[in-house]
Amino acid sequence: MLTLSDFPLWFLRAFAITMGLLWGSFLNVVIYRVPRGMSVVRPGSACPSCGAPIKPWDNVPVLAYLWLAGKTRCCKTRLSPRYPLIEAMIGLLMWAVLEVVILRLHPATPAWQALVVYVVDLLFALGLVGAAFIDLEHVYIPEFIPYGLSALGVLSFWTRPPLTIREVVVGAFVGFLIVWLPFDFLYRKLRGRTGMALGDATLVMTAGAWFGVEGAFFALMAGAVQGTLAAGLMWFVKGKLDDHEAVARERAELEEALAKLTPEERAEVEASGRDPILDEPEGGLGARIPFGPFLALAMLEYLLVGRDVMQAAFGVGE
Ligand SMILES: [Zn+2]
Incomplete structure (x- = not known):
């Protein structure tokens, strides 16, 4: 052979x-x-x-x-x-x-x-x-990508020794829940809107399905740190954070639609809760920076150097 x-x-x-x-x-x-x-x-x-x-x-x-x-x-x-x-x-x-x-x-x-x-x-x-x-x-991730990658991650656990099937299944569940519970479920209950999209939760689920609980936390932390650094750099260079192009477009369309309404209709819309996009100050720190690319970056880093980094930093994975 x-x-x-x-x-x-x-x-x-x-x-x-x-x-x-x-x-x-x-x-x-x-x-x-x-x-x-x-x-x-x-x-x-x-x-x-x-x-x-x-x-x-x-x-x-x-x-x-x-x-x-x-x-x-x-x-x-x-x-x-x-x-x-x-x-x-x-x-x-x-x-x-x-x-x-x-x-x-x-x-x-x-x-x-x-x-x-x-x-x-x-x-x-x-x-x-x-x-x-x-x-x-x-500003969206087609669902088949995180779900498909999660399934592939569980099925291919044996290509990433010493991971076990149990570790990747638990990793997928924990990965989904650590984002979905605080940022989607609770945030929506408390603030009436979501803090992070479901797409981000399914991407952290992907990290767990590939690298276990440790990998899910790594993706979340390394993604957040690098996303914050990138946002800080953008703010430093440009003096403001640009709204994402697609978000800016959506905001303009909503504002246009609102302007066409009669005062009564508008009062009704406002009573039922305005779209959160309109409540955020333009170009402020509330500007939406897609988190997905930074989660993806962190997962690729984990695939290539993650285990070595975690071992050097915390002595885990021995
Ligand atoms: Zn042509």
Whole structure:
């Protein structure tokens, strides 16, 4: 049987990075089409501006963006740098997975088993990077991503020794509850609105399903610290926190709708509780910064270095 040690290192690296780049390219399609309710398989790659089909060689990850100088060939529309960025991110993440996960497996590990571990971690990276970029653009996370990743995390517990099935199942429950109970359930009872979206609770559930209770707490803490740092940096650089584009749009639409109402209707709406978005001062610290991308970032960090960091910091996981 073929084992991991039968393959030269250059081949493993080329394979890990190339696969990452190609699936990163597909992820761009998912990020663009899923929130717009479009199929991810049909039609094939087409220019978002004029609809012309894209030639395979103009679809080569990262490189095509460079030789097209950031513009489409058909109608010279500017291409978002998000496309090569996401391709490069998945390519680099999968290179890191090879170095710190796959190459730490025993050299006698059957090749198919190493491939399963690679595919499982590839799906993890694709799901999290996809969730992060969809959340950044639309302030929502398609449900199938955290639920799908949670199921995959429980089923693939054996690829992350010494985790047990019990630890990942408990981790998923605890991960969901530590966010949902205080931030959704209680907050809604006390303040009449939610503090964090259900999407965030399901993402912390994903962290628990992948790394147990310890991983769920790591994701929540590391995500909160990095999200706060990013918000602080944005506030420092710009002097204010921009409302998220989609939130700003929603706010404008609501204000417009309110302006059209008769005074009686408006009084009725206000009595029944205004939309919380309108009660928050624009650009203040109440501005909504999507938390999803920071949770996703923390989970990828945990996959690559989490166990080492936790061991060094607290001596856990020995
Ligand atoms: Zn075009």
